[in-house]
Amino acid sequence: MLIRTPRPWELPASAATAERDYLHRRTFLKTVGLGLAGAAFAGPKLFGATAGFPTRVNADYRDPALKPTAYEYITSYNNFYEFGTDKGDPKPNANKGWKTEPWTVELAGLCRNPVKIDVNDLVTKMGGAEQRVYRFRCVEAWSMVIPWDGFPLAKLVAFADPSPEAKFLKFTTVVDRKNIPGQREDTLEWPYVEGLRMDEATNELAFIATGIYGKPIPNQNGAPLRLVTPWKYGFKGGKSLVKIEFVARQPRNTWNVMAPDEYGFYANVNPTVDHPRWSQASERVIGAGGLGRQRTLMFNGYEKQVAALYKGMNLEKFY
Amino acid sequence: MTTLARLIRSKPFVWTLIVLPGLWPLWPIFVQHDPSVLADPLKYVLHHLGFTACLLLVTVLTFTPLRVLAPKSPLVQALNRHRRLVGVSAFFYGALHFTTHLVYEGGTIGLDLFNTIPATLRTDVKKPFLLTGLLALSILLVLAVTSLHALVRWLGGRRWKNLHRLAYVAAGLIAYHQAAARKVFPPQVLWIFVPLAVLELARIVKQRRSPPAKIAA
Numbered sequence: 001m002l003i004r005t006p007r008p009w010e011l012p013a014s015a016a017t018a019e020r021d022y023l024h025r026r027t028f029l030k031t032v033g034l035g036l037a038g039a040a041f042a043g044p045k046l047f048g049a050t051a052g053f054p055t056r057v058n059a060d061y062r063d064p065a066l067k068p069t070a071y072e073y074i075t076s077y078n079n080f081y082e083f084g085t086d087k088g089d090p091k092p093n094a095n096k097g098w099k100t101e102p103w104t105v106e107l108a109g110l111c112r113n114p115v116k117i118d119v120n121d122l123v124t125k126m127g128g129a130e131q132r133v134y135r136f137r138c139v140e141a142w143s144m145v146i147p148w149d150g151f152p153l154a155k156l157v158a159f160a161d162p163s164p165e166a167k168f169l170k171f172t173t174v175v176d177r178k179n180i181p182g183q184r185e186d187t188l189e190w191p192y193v194e195g196l197r198m199d200e201a202t203n204e205l206a207f208i209a210t211g212i213y214g215k216p217i218p219n220q221n222g223a224p225l226r227l228v229t230p231w232k233y234g235f236k237g238g239k240s241l242v243k244i245e246f247v248a249r250q251p252r253n254t255w256n257v258m259a260p261d262e263y264g265f266y267a268n269v270n271p272t273v274d275h276p277r278w279s280q281a282s283e284r285v286i287g288a289g290g291l292g293r294q295r296t297l298m299f300n301g302y303e304k305q306v307a308a309l310y311k312g313m314n315l316e317k318f319y
Numbered sequence: 320m321t322t323l324a325r326l327i328r329s330k331p332f333v334w335t336l337i338v339l340p341g342l343w344p345l346w347p348i349f350v351q352h353d354p355s356v357l358a359d360p361l362k363y364v365l366h367h368l369g370f371t372a373c374l375l376l377v378t379v380l381t382f383t384p385l386r387v388l389a390p391k392s393p394l395v396q397a398l399n400r401h402r403r404l405v406g407v408s409a410f411f412y413g414a415l416h417f418t419t420h421l422v423y424e425g426g427t428i429g430l431d432l433f434n435t436i437p438a439t440l441r442t443d444v445k446k447p448f449l450l451t452g453l454l455a456l457s458i459l460l461v462l463a464v465t466s467l468h469a470l471v472r473w474l475g476g477r478r479w480k481n482l483h484r485l486a487y488v489a490a491g492l493i494a495y496h497q498a499a500a501r502k503v504f505p506p507q508v509l510w511i512f513v514p515l516a517v518l519e520l521a522r523i524v525k526q527r528r529s530p531p532a533k534i535a536a
Contacts, residue, residue, distance in 0.1 A: 076354035085503060088355030140502070142359060187503055258503070277448040277499060281438075282426070286358045293426025 049210040049217070049224035050101065051120035052129030055149040061132035061205075068133060069144040071213050073287045078220045079138065080239060082173070082182045082192070090220035098179040100223040100240065109246035110166035113159065119210070119224045125159060126151040129210055137269045137300045139233035142284040148228055149211030154202045156244065162198070166246035169201045170194075171227050171238040188254055194227065194238040195251030195265065197309075205230055205305050208241075231302040233267040264319040266310075269300035273316050320393040327397035330404070337408045340371040341415075365419045366500075369452075370507075372412035373493050376459070377515050379405040380490055384522035403466050406486070410459035417456050448499035455492040458485045490515070 080090035103119045123129055129149045136144045157169070173192035177183045183190050200206060207228040210217055217223045222239025229236050235255050255263035262276050271281045285292035299306050310318075326332050344364050347353040356363045382402055385395045424442075425435035443449040462483055464470065471479050490512075498508045 072354045073358040077358035081503070085501065085505075086355075087358070088353065091355070142362075255502075262502075274442075274446075277446050279424075279438075279442045282424075284359055284362065284423070284426070289360070291361070291422065291426050293424075 049103070049119040049123055051123040052149070052151075052210060053214065053216065055129045055131045055211060055214055058130040058132050061134065063133065066133055066135065066145045068147050068213075069287045074144060074146055074212060075218050075221060077286060079140075079234070080220055080222070081187050082180045082190075082240075083220065084182055085187060091218075093181060094219035098176070098219060100219055103224045103242075105225055105241055106243045106245075107156070107160045108243060109170070110163045110248060111246045112161040112163060115160075122156075123151065123210055126155050131211075131214060132207060134205075134207070134228060134230035135297075135300050135302075136228075136230065136234055137283060137296065139235055139263065139267065139275065139280075141275075141278055141280060141282070141296075142286055143294075143296075143300075144286045147213050148207060148209040149214060149217075150207050150209040150226075150228070152204065153206035153208050153227070154204070156208060157198075157202050160244075160246065162246045165248050167198055168247050168250050169196045169198065170243075170245040170247050170251040171196075171241055172243040172245070173222075173238050174240045174242045189257055191242075192238060192254045193251055194236055194253045195247075196227075196229065196236075197250075199309055200229070200306075203306060203309065205302060231269060231299040231306045233269060235263065236267050266313075266315075266318050268306075268310065268315065268319075269296060270298060270315055270319070271296040272298075273319050324393040324397045327394060328400060330401070333401050333404060337375070337405070340367075340374075341412070343367060343371075361419065361423050365416065365423050368412055368416035368419055369497070369500075372409050372416055373497055373511060375405055375409035375412060376486070376490060376493060377511055379409060380486060380515055381518055384518040387522045387525055388518070407463045407466055410456075410463040413456045413459050417452070420452075448496065451492040451496040451499075455489040455496065458489040458492075462486060462489075 076091050077087045078090040079087065080094065083090040083093035101119075104116050105119055105122060106114075106116045108114050117125075129151055131147055131149045133145060133147045136146045153169075171194045173194075174180070175183060175191045196206065207230075209222075209226045209228045210224055212218070212221060217226060222237070222241075225241040226239045227237045227241065236253070250265060253263075253265055255267075256265055269280075274280055280296055282293050283296050285294055297303075344356075344360075344367050347356040347363070348360050379402060382395075382399050382405075385392075386399050389395045421436055421439055424439040443453050462485065465474060465479065465482060474482065494508060494512050497511075498504055
């Protein structure tokens with residue numbers, strides 16, 4: 001019997017690139033690899049915030065068991081009703097002349113350091129960007145795994161220095177009826193508004209994304225600044241933020257205004273609390289082909305980091 | 320008779336029109352490789368089958384009003400030759416849509432399909448959005464089965480006619496089901512059902528004015 005000793009340079013089979021990614025490597029290179037070089041001279045068509053790249057991977061938020069969704073799907077399957085209500089609408093419509101660079105974001109409200117600041121200056125002030133691989137769970141019961149680039153929201157909160165009266169953060173998305181066609185109709189009440197409780201905002205997971213897969217975040221994903229709260233349903237992550245405001249009262253987030261019996265303020269991923277029209281016990285895995293479905297995890301698998309925020313709260317009442 | 324009327328008289332032609340929508344999803348999936356479809360191809364197929372079933376149901380429901388409003392038109396007469404074919408195909412697409420739904424909700428990665436069917440059905444009856452679909456499909460099943468000649472004879476003309484009035488109930492359920500399927504109200508529900516409603520209204524008005532002759536079973 002031959003007992004084989006692996007050589008020091010040999011990698012385990014699990015480190016091999018997934019066959020699908022290997023077969024699509026040329027597409028991957030076109031979009032990701034060239035992107036870094038392209039960022040220098042590409043027009044505002046695809047790139048928002050460009051500061052902070054290339055990003056370093058934050059190993060604390062990079063579970064090797066999580067298989068990231070292909071870049072192609074992350075950037076082609078989007079809910080961004082400002083650009084149409086079909087999943088395939090935002091990609092073409094958000095890149096027909098809508099500029100996301102230059103971009104100014106306003107930090108306002110009950111804080112000691114309110115400021116209107118260019119997005120790239122902001123990223124620099126935050127110490128650059130890091131990459132985190134997060135699960136993403138849409139309220140419609142589908143999910144992805146997304147390598148976001150950006151910085152922790154906690155850093156931005158510290159920078160703005162909120163007053164003690166500030167209990168919530170309010171996130172406002174851009175309104176631009178001229179360049180954002182969907183906003184000429186009343187599909188939703190514009191601007192899109194979202195909010196977080198202060199302790200949610202300063203939780204270690206809350207993240208402001210400026211990129212995906214090491215490349216500036218595309219317009220259809222909410223360029224140049226997008227809120228990411230992986231333990232909540234995806235609609236909580238406001239896109240293309242123009243204003244981040246410290247307020248005393250809980251903001252009325254847009255989906256709660258549109259359909260209060262279906263979408264609450266907290267929107268924590270919870271397989272035991274159904275949506276009125278469908279179950280939340282499982283989710284479709286985007287990019288997994290025909291039959292990919294998996295069980296939904298409590299708080300989208302981030303129970304360890306966020307469960308304490310909701311101790312004693314009735315999660316059926318505060319959905 | 321116009322060419323169109325002549326074409327519509329042809330069963331093979333109508334069969335082709337009915338089968339083609341079933342093949343439609345092949346294009347974005349296998350030819351265009353549209354990533355917004357490939358992200359979740361089964362969802363795309365699910366929605367498309369439901370949409371086709373709905374269109375076929377609404378189409379067959381236009382046949383009688385058209386016959387009342389334009390009885391002499393060769394095109395209308397041609398359409399009315401295919402009442403059973405179009406009606407049963409609506410059921411068939413609905414059944415495909417429902418089967419896709421069971422597979423879509425069940426899946427196979429980590430979840431065993433046959434163990435999930437009871438769970439899926441339990442959710443279906445709990446939620447009005449899903450229950451309306453289930454009820455409409457059940458109605459269409461009954462109507463499809465009773466469209467067989469032997470069963471038409473067994474039921475008799477009057478009973479059969481009353482039973483098949485359930486098609487209108489199915490249409491109402493489907494309008495709700497389709498309206499409840501998206502996060503915001505989909506305008507296509509209006510495009511599909513308002514013309515039918517207008518036709519039905521016109522038919523009712525005409526029939527009130529001049530009651531139809533008694534038709535023997």
